[in-house]
Amino acid sequence: MFLPYMPASIAHTNSFSRLRERGVMALGVVLLFFTALAVISPAWAAGEDRIAVIYPDIGEPYREIFTKIIEGVEDKLGARVASHPVRADTDVRVLKASLLRQNTKVVIALGRQGMKAATELGGGIGVVVGGVLTVPENEARGQPVVSLSPDPALLFARMKALMPATKRVLVVYNPAVNGWLIKLAKEAARAQGLELVAHEAQDLRSAVMLYQEIFSAANGHSDVLWLPQDSTTVEERSILPLVLQESWNKNIAVFSSNASHARRGVLFSLYPDNVALGKSLAGLAQDILASGDYGTRGMLPLRDVQSVVNLRTAKHLGFNPGSQQGFDTILPEQ
Amino acid sequence: MKKTFNKFLQRLTFERQLGITVALGILFLALFSTLVGSWLSNERVRFNLLEQGQRITENLARQSALALIYASADNAAEAVNATMAFPGVVSVEIRDVSQRILLTRGSADSAEFPAAIERANRVQTAAVLEAESRNAWRFAAPVYTQPSAESPFNVQTAAPELLGHVSVVMSKAALTQTTADIFVANLVTSFSFALLFLFLLRFLTNHMNRPLNQLSASMARAESGEFNVRAMLSGPKDIADMAHAFNSMMSVLEERKLDLLMLNETLEHRVADEAAKNREKDHMLIQQSRLAAVGEMIGNIAHQWRQPINTLTLLLANIKDAYEFNELDKDSLDRMVKEGQMIIQRMSTTIDDFRNFFRPNKEKNCFSVNEVVADVLRILEAAFRNSGITIFMKGDENVMAYGYRNEYSQVLINVLVNAKDALQERKVADGYVHITISCRDALSEVDVEDNAGGIPSDVLPKIFDPYFTTKEKGTGIGLYMSKMIIENNMDGHITARNTGNGARLGIVVPSCGTEPA
Numbered sequence: 001m002f003l004p005y006m007p008a009s010i011a012h013t014n015s016f017s018r019l020r021e022r023g024v025m026a027l028g029v030v031l032l033f034f035t036a037l038a039v040i041s042p043a044w045a046a047g048e049d050r051i052a053v054i055y056p057d058i059g060e061p062y063r064e065i066f067t068k069i070i071e072g073v074e075d076k077l078g079a080r081v082a083s084h085p086v087r088a089d090t091d092v093r094v095l096k097a098s099l100l101r102q103n104t105k106v107v108i109a110l111g112r113q114g115m116k117a118a119t120e121l122g123g124g125i126g127v128v129v130g131g132v133l134t135v136p137e138n139e140a141r142g143q144p145v146v147s148l149s150p151d152p153a154l155l156f157a158r159m160k161a162l163m164p165a166t167k168r169v170l171v172v173y174n175p176a177v178n179g180w181l182i183k184l185a186k187e188a189a190r191a192q193g194l195e196l197v198a199h200e201a202q203d204l205r206s207a208v209m210l211y212q213e214i215f216s217a218a219n220g221h222s223d224v225l226w227l228p229q230d231s232t233t234v235e236e237r238s239i240l241p242l243v244l245q246e247s248w249n250k251n252i253a254v255f256s257s258n259a260s261h262a263r264r265g266v267l268f269s270l271y272p273d274n275v276a277l278g279k280s281l282a283g284l285a286q287d288i289l290a291s292g293d294y295g296t297r298g299m300l301p302l303r304d305v306q307s308v309v310n311l312r313t314a315k316h317l318g319f320n321p322g323s324q325q326g327f328d329t330i331l332p333e334q
Numbered sequence: 335m336k337k338t339f340n341k342f343l344q345r346l347t348f349e350r351q352l353g354i355t356v357a358l359g360i361l362f363l364a365l366f367s368t369l370v371g372s373w374l375s376n377e378r379v380r381f382n383l384l385e386q387g388q389r390i391t392e393n394l395a396r397q398s399a400l401a402l403i404y405a406s407a408d409n410a411a412e413a414v415n416a417t418m419a420f421p422g423v424v425s426v427e428i429r430d431v432s433q434r435i436l437l438t439r440g441s442a443d444s445a446e447f448p449a450a451i452e453r454a455n456r457v458q459t460a461a462v463l464e465a466e467s468r469n470a471w472r473f474a475a476p477v478y479t480q481p482s483a484e485s486p487f488n489v490q491t492a493a494p495e496l497l498g499h500v501s502v503v504m505s506k507a508a509l510t511q512t513t514a515d516i517f518v519a520n521l522v523t524s525f526s527f528a529l530l531f532l533f534l535l536r537f538l539t540n541h542m543n544r545p546l547n548q549l550s551a552s553m554a555r556a557e558s559g560e561f562n563v564r565a566m567l568s569g570p571k572d573i574a575d576m577a578h579a580f581n582s583m584m585s586v587l588e589e590r591k592l593d594l595l596m597l598n599e600t601l602e603h604r605v606a607d608e609a610a611k612n613r614e615k616d617h618m619l620i621q622q623s624r625l626a627a628v629g630e631m632i633g634n635i636a637h638q639w640r641q642p643i644n645t646l647t648l649l650l651a652n653i654k655d656a657y658e659f660n661e662l663d664k665d666s667l668d669r670m671v672k673e674g675q676m677i678i679q680r681m682s683t684t685i686d687d688f689r690n691f692f693r694p695n696k697e698k699n700c701f702s703v704n705e706v707v708a709d710v711l712r713i714l715e716a717a718f719r720n721s722g723i724t725i726f727m728k729g730d731e732n733v734m735a736y737g738y739r740n741e742y743s744q745v746l747i748n749v750l751v752n753a754k755d756a757l758q759e760r761k762v763a764d765g766y767v768h769i770t771i772s773c774r775d776a777l778s779e780v781d782v783e784d785n786a787g788g789i790p791s792d793v794l795p796k797i798f799d800p801y802f803t804t805k806e807k808g809t810g811i812g813l814y815m816s817k818m819i820i821e822n823n824m825d826g827h828i829t830a831r832n833t834g835n836g837a838r839l840g841i842v843v844p845s846c847g848t849e850p851a
Contacts, residue, residue, distance in 0.1 A: 056486045058486055062485075062486050111486040111487060112486050112487065112488060112489050113486060115489065131486070131487060132487050132488075132489050133485075133487045133488055133489070133490075134489065134490060135489045135490075136489070136490060139489070148487055174492075176490070177490060177492075203495045204403055204479050204495050204497070205402075205403055205405075205495070205497065208403050208404055231482040231488070231492045232492050232495075235479065235480075235482075236482070237399075237400075237480055238399065238400050238403050238404075238479070238480075239403075242404070
């Protein structure tokens with residue numbers, strides 16, 4: 001199952017510099033707060049052009065993820081941001097009226113429900129979408145959509161750093177879900193001097209057959225397998241166990257766009273840095289505010305990532321990634 | 335058939351009919367409840383087995399996904415073994431989307447069901463009863479990929495993918511066996527309760543009927559004539575009331591019966607008393623009749639003697655005159671004495687005649703009716719002559735009768751005196767009496783007819799009743815005694831009827847020669 005949040009145990013392994021940065025930012029927020037108090041006019045109530053967040057009104061463990069993203073947005077904006085939880089039965093007209101009353105110009109729509117509400121707002125309010133895996137092309141082309149799928153360039157760079165002998169990256173993907181990502185992946189692979197062998201699979205059974213073909217022909221020294229965020233081709237109950245079993249048996253390195261996969265046995269994974277993602281989304285929103293135009297539209301890969309490595313798998317594959325590799329989380333936990 | 339049934343019912347008591355009806359009703363109810371209960375249980379078991387089959391099939395479908403994804407029967411072996419371990423499961427089959435068999439296990443009769451698994455079911459993982467034969471059910475369920483967990487990050491949700499189908503054939507043996515077991519259990523239970531209820535009902539019926547039967551037995555004993563029959567005052571109130579009423583009725587009945595017995599016992603004495611009274615009355619009648627006869631005799635003697643006494647008086651006067659005129663000589667005296675003696679002799683004869691006439695006969699004899707009529711007329715001649723009544727006589731000669739002669743004579747006297755009295759009372763100027771003597775058909779008959787105007791119609795039926803009389807100084811005994819003499823003593827009969835100007839009395843007695851040997 002896809003779990004893009006960072007476990008608390010992993011979060012505790014953040015570097016000291018990051019803590020310091022957060023401390024400075026917190027101090028800044030406190031200063032801004034007292035400044036606002038001094039003029040008895042908080043920034044969000046001053047009638048300026050506004051950025052608001054619409055996020056799904058949902059329970060844990062997802063709520064924490066959206067909270068972190070919003071925290072990042074507020075960090076970036078340097079002020080508290082109006083956050084509107086939405087549900088399936090939320091009246092969008094009431095929401096829009098509230099947003100207009102607050103002079104909102106751009107909303108950062110998080111998650112499926114947030115995106116759905118934002119797209120129903122209509123014109124007059126800019127939208128930046130985040131916190132979704134992938135969006136159909138026709139829905140994504142109207143605004144920037146920052147995916148939760150890590151940028152293949154980051155994946156390949158990390159993989160190349162770990163396994164310089166790698167020649168080919170094998171992937172089975174569903175074009176309806178990750179077609180846009182594979183386009184980027186091809187370019188990223190080329191940039192890394194790699195060959196991306198992408199197999200299209202429309203359904204589970206064809207994916208299984210493709211994996212079986214891959215494992216029957218793959219070379220553990222030069223080939224690696226990439227598991228993108230795809231519920232069809234990387235089905236958690238049936239395909240993932242096969243992939244992990246076969247890759248282990250054939251010493252084929254597997255990397256993933258899902259943090260939980262590393263815990264189950266893939267070599268490494270990149271996963272969202274939610275606070276940083278919030279900042280990126282806030283930056284996009286600010287750009288729209290500043291330019292009055294969307295600029296970049298469509299699907300954007302996730303560049304704000306953290307990494308996790310499974311040393312047991314690495315050891316099985318015959319190498320030992322050192323601390324210089326800069327993984328945010330190392331498994332098994334010490 | 336209906337007649338036979340009705341006859342059968344008629345031979346049974348009401349209690350037995352009621353018992354048979356109730357017993358049949360309860361047994362029918364037990365059978366009906368058994369059938370209904372078994373049917374409901376069968377439906378419930380069938381429903382449960384179908385539900386169980388669907389669950390088993392759905393579980394197998396869920397556990398067959400990997401096997402179908404990898405086209406590897408080994409992946410489903412454990413699930414299939416677990417499925418086959420369920421009681422009643424006889425075969426299992428897993429097919430891919432192209433209906434190719436991935437795995438089959440068990441020994442279902444392939445001819446019972448269609449070869450392909452029906453694809454009509456489109457509800458994910460829901461199993462259905464796809465086909466049913468006489469001995470088995472075949473459940474089928476589609477096998478889909480497991481849907482991914484709901485995530486707020488997924489905008490596109492992948493639809494579950496159909497991987498194939500599984501089918502499970504379950505035998506109906508369990509249903510058949512369970513149905514039979516339930517039916518037997520229901521039957522035993524229902525009939526046990528029915529029998530228990532019948533025994534209880536029988537006990538209660540006996541308990542309730544006992545007072546009624548006792549009352550009925552008491553009634554039967556009473557009907558057979560038994561005395562001192564009393565019913566026990568027990569049982570329900572209404573029956574106790576009936577018993578009390580019966581006892582009261584029996585008390586009254588027995589009291590009346592005792593009264594009747596006492597009455598019967600005293601009846602003989604009362605009859606004897608009445609008979610004695612009647613005899614005394616008859617004796618008195620006879621005495622009165624005799625006194626009347628004596629009166630009649632004296633009257634007739636007086637009539638008979640008046641002429642001789644006058645003659646004697648004239649003779650004595652003639653003797654005195656002859657002596658005073660000295661005309662009395664010996665010859666004339668002798669002649670007059672002789673004449674006087676002759677007169678006295680006739681008077682003496684008259685007395686003898688009357689004495690003989692009124693002396694009752696001891697036994698029946700043959701006598702001449704003509705002589706009796708002549709004797710009676712000789713006695714009554716003077717009285718009739720003095721009354722100016724003419725007597726005419728005609729008929730057969732030498733008519734003989736059998737009976738008591740003197741009593742017969744007394745009857746004739748009574749009849750003739752009544753005619754004379756009627757003629758005198760009505761002062762008929764040319765009064766007459768016709769006496770007709772005849773004999774026919776071994777019967778002698780004497781008719782006495784007068785012209786006194788007849789007997790009034792309201793009097794006629796009563797003239798022979800005792801003490802009935804129309805005369806100022808009558809006793810009402812004469813005709814009554816006459817009827818007794820003729821009809822009771824002489825086996826004849828006496829009748830009276832009116833003629834044109836008078837009345838006719840007929841006296842019929844058996845003629846001589848008809849006497850018993």
